[in-house]
Amino acid sequence: MSARSATPPPLNRHLRRLLPYPPGKPIEEVKREFGLSEVCKLASNENPLGPSPRALKAMAAIAGEMNLYPDGSAYYLKQALAERLGVSPAELILGNGSDEIIVFLALAYLNRRRDLVTSDYAFVRYRMAAELAGAPCRLAPMRDMRHDLRALARHITPQTAMVCLDLPGNPTGTSVSRRELERFLRAIPPSVIVVLDQAYFEYAAADPDYPDGLALRGRFPNLVVTRTFSKAYGLAGLRIGYAVARPEIVTDLERIRPPFNTTRVSQAAAIAALDDHAHLRRSTAANAQGLAQLRQGFDRLGLKQWPSLANFILVDVGRDGREVFQALLRAGIVTRPMAGIGLPTGLRISVGTPRQNRACLAALGRILREGAQAAS
Numbered sequence: 001m002s003a004r005s006a007t008p009p010p011l012n013r014h015l016r017r018l019l020p021y022p023p024g025k026p027i028e029e030v031k032r033e034f035g036l037s038e039v040c041k042l043a044s045n046e047n048p049l050g051p052s053p054r055a056l057k058a059m060a061a062i063a064g065e066m067n068l069y070p071d072g073s074a075y076y077l078k079q080a081l082a083e084r085l086g087v088s089p090a091e092l093i094l095g096n097g098s099d100e101i102i103v104f105l106a107l108a109y110l111n112r113r114r115d116l117v118t119s120d121y122a123f124v125r126y127r128m129a130a131e132l133a134g135a136p137c138r139l140a141p142m143r144d145m146r147h148d149l150r151a152l153a154r155h156i157t158p159q160t161a162m163v164c165l166d167l168p169g170n171p172t173g174t175s176v177s178r179r180e181l182e183r184f185l186r187a188i189p190p191s192v193i194v195v196l197d198q199a200y201f202e203y204a205a206a207d208p209d210y211p212d213g214l215a216l217r218g219r220f221p222n223l224v225v226t227r228t229f230s231k232a233y234g235l236a237g238l239r240i241g242y243a244v245a246r247p248e249i250v251t252d253l254e255r256i257r258p259p260f261n262t263t264r265v266s267q268a269a270a271i272a273a274l275d276d277h278a279h280l281r282r283s284t285a286a287n288a289q290g291l292a293q294l295r296q297g298f299d300r301l302g303l304k305q306w307p308s309l310a311n312f313i314l315v316d317v318g319r320d321g322r323e324v325f326q327a328l329l330r331a332g333i334v335t336r337p338m339a340g341i342g343l344p345t346g347l348r349i350s351v352g353t354p355r356q357n358r359a360c361l362a363a364l365g366r367i368l369r370e371g372a373q374a375a376s
């Protein structure tokens, strides 16, 4: 075969601006590169307590069945979720992470003439999903790192097919109140799908003002609520999430869903995790303590931070965030710099174990002091 004939055809025009998602370095590589024996990964908003022990047992029990394809309809998981959430199985769709469902929604409802509206510091995957569908994405400005619902409503035009709202937001950690959300939903034309991304729902639910999307869906049939097993349930590595929407929307999305997008292991683990109330309670309680520990630590360092209902905090380190990120990395602490999304002095730091949080705060304090001395 000649080199000429090996050239692939040109990439579809609407995909050319999409860049591959920048992967973080594997922990083993970080250790090797910096000669560290221990590394705290506080970069991906994972559950530091690990998976539910019940889920681990269920995974081990099913390991011998991996010669069989999964149940593509996820019958038992849908039954379990339906019962837990008070919805019908016909209102549920499962994804390879809730991330995949966002892509299904974009592919189902967006195109060159039907746009997506979201906020400038909303979860970046929304605008990537719009690009995948070849659709414009209109970004409303946030107000002090909270969704500005009036600005979002103003960005909606007759061409808008979908609005995405992450509550709490990633990387902001902030939310809006139930009343604010209801007012917003009343103002949105019923033909526009509102995706309420509640990936951190279980952490945020203790806040009395935090809206429960499922309680609103009876009044707002255009609402799609996405949630995940990746965060409080500690199953990020399995890739399993879900959405609740009215059956017509679920049917639309089912056309796009690959038949085996969730696995035998992930379905079994999710069913077991749903029943592991003790693990969920431990996870949310530990997170509340970890948030307080980080919040107080950042306050002591005099850093601006935003109030978080999730399992991470967005903090302004007051210096080049990438430099601080690198210095933390050398100290064995992996965080997430925010320059890529237009916050050059921002870092997003996930809640770890109390010991990891302490190590992070100590390293951050030392790095900022050394930086201040070097500058004086």
Ligand SMILES: Cc1ncc(COP(=O)(O)O)c(C=O)c1O
Pocket (backbone or CB within 6 Å): 044, 045, 096, 097, 098, 099, 100, 123, 166, 168, 169, 170, 197, 199, 227, 228, 229, 230, 236, 239, 240, 241
């Ligand atoms: C706001 C938000 N939505 C969705 C997701 C996707 O989660 P998953 O695909 O693991 O369910 C994340 C992951 O970090 C997130 O922060």
